[in-house]
Amino acid sequence: MNFEFFVAERLLKQEGRIFSRPIVKIATVSIALSIAVMLVSVGVLEGFKNQIKEKITGFTSHIHLLPYTINYGDAAIPFTLSPNEKKDILSIENVKRLEPYTLMAGSIKTEKDFHGVLLKGVAPNFDSEFFRQHLLEGEIPDYKKNDSRQDVLISKNIADKMLLKTGDKLRVYFFIEGNYRVRPFRVAGIYQTGLGDYDDQFVICNASVIQQLNKWQESQYSGYEVKLKDFSKLQSSAQSIYHMLSQDKTVATIEDMEPNLFAWLDLLDSNVIIILILMTLVTIITACSTLLTMTFEQTQHIGILKSLGASTSSIIKIYMYKTVNITIKAMLLGNALALGIMYLQNRFRLIGLDQESYYLDSVPIEMDPWRIITVNVASMIICSLALLIPARSISRISPIQSIKFD
Structure with a gap:
């Protein structure tokens, strides 16, 4: 000492x-x-x-793959990834999942009210863990079963506004090529994420419903979502994916889609x-x-x-x-x-x-x-x-x- x-x-x-x-x-x-x-x-x-x-990434993922001439939410152009592009993207170390989705604007109408929504169609094997964590009532639809094709997930905000509960029937109206089309659905579950802008408008449905309305093939979607393992590598992963895509495709990160947040x-x-x-x-x-x-x-x-x-x-x-x-x-x-x-x-x-x-x-x-x-x-x-x-x-x-x- x-x-x-x-x-x-x-x-x-x-x-x-x-x-x-x-x-x-x-x-x-x-x-x-x-x-x-x-x-x-x-x-x-x-x-x-x-x-x-x-x-936010649980709801929308880290990266979206879109047609080059399209903005997020404008789902008029079908989007397809080739098998090689899928393989290359999944080979990136930081990529966790690659999932297709469809989007279409519509309006829920009941006897007393109506509400504009954005239907997000998911594949039968989509990652439902996020919605399972935020599920308040009902269940997550199993789109692998034919009898679940018309099942949807709606938010508590929409359910409260439209006075809907699990098991209720609802109709969604779509405006396509100058004409109105209607599709019936059943409320399978009600979720609440706390993301007000998303909870106010998103309805989760089977992607095949929107594909049928748009007369798309099974391989055609509005875009693909890429889930990452490490958020800190978002930009580098987006750049790597961008260089793997053909010239008619582009990428949009969650930071691009939610700049204010x-x-x-x-x-x-x-x-x-x-x-x-x-x-x-x-x-x-x-x-x-x-x-x-x-x-x-x-x-x-x-x-x-x-x-x-x-x-x-x-x-x-x-x-x-x-x-x-x-x-x-x-x-x-x-x-x-x-x-x-x-x-x-x-x-x-x-x-x-x-x-x-x-x-x-x-x-x-x-x-x-x-x-x-x-x-x-x-x-x-x-x-x-x-x-x-x-x-x-x-x-x-x-x-x-x-x-x-x-």
């Missing part, structure tokens, strides 16, 4: 006076709260962004960065104030150490050790507080949200060990470097004057 650490440890144990002082208690609470706020802020940001991305999520990053900067400043100012206060209160002790031959650098290290020790204990307290808050929120959902405004019904928090470690290490390094500035005041203390200091 070196000299500086030995003296610092003895001072910390000295009659418990260091930790009984109000300034140290205030510093401990202040630093602990700052660390807790930083960790919770980062956890909320990551949890919110990840859950929103999972929800992702701009809003990016804005959240800026807000959290501001919070991190402010809380780091609070931690730095508190630690520096604690060091200056201890230096002032123990001027006589510093003078005695200097008169005994201790160098200024050694004394600076002693008081740096003391302050860092207090800071570390405060950070541990802050971590315990933050982890407790995050656990309680994830377990009991104590803080709720307006789902129509925020797409989620409670505040999500992601407890990422690496981010927690990063925040702690970065805060400790920045704080330790900042302490070097007030520590220089020790060099200006005169041994003779300080020994007389009372």
Whole structure:
């Protein structure tokens, strides 16, 4: 054990006076709260962004393959992928699934009301896990069975507006080539995702119904959805897929289709960065104030150490050790507080949200060990470097004057 650490440890144990002082208690609470706020802020940001991305990509997937002359939602042109194109796309490491879909606008009409909708046709083997997680009533249609061909999934928003429940019959009217056509359906299930724009208009049906209305072949769809394993590789995966397609096809990422949503999520990053900067400043100012206060209160002790031959650098290290020790204990307290808050929120959902405004019904928090470690290490390094500035005041203390200091 070196000299500086030995003296610092003895001072910390000295009659418990260091930790009984109000300034140290205030510093401990202040630093602990700052660390807790930083960790919770980062956890909320990551949890919110990840859950929103999972929800939006669960409904619409990460990438859409479309005819080159078509915008999303305009499904007038049939789209076909060749076997080689399918094989090449599925060979990409980050690609999880490739699913066809059809789209057609229509209007649900009952005896009392009508509502414009967008029917999304899915293949019999489509990935239904997302809708299964958000299913409120009924069941997911099994389009592999012939008797389920007319079954549809509707949202709670549509069901409430049209006064529909599972098992009810409904008619959807389509305007095709200047004429109205009608198709009967049965409500098999009711879902609620919290994505207002989607819940207000999407009805999930069998793709073959729309293919028949458009007089398309079995291999012709409105487009294909590509589900990815890693969202962070969205752009690189989209570029790889684009180069595999023929010139009459293009790709659209979820960021292209929902620019406002992702701009809003990016804005959240800026807000959290501001919070991190402010809380780091609070931690730095508190630690520096604690060091200056201890230096002032123990001027006589510093003078005695200097008169005994201790160098200024050694004394600076002693008081740096003391302050860092207090800071570390405060950070541990802050971590315990933050982890407790995050656990309680994830377990009991104590803080709720307006789902129509925020797409989620409670505040999500992601407890990422690496981010927690990063925040702690970065805060400790920045704080330790900042302490070097007030520590220089020790060099200006005169041994003779300080020994007389009372």
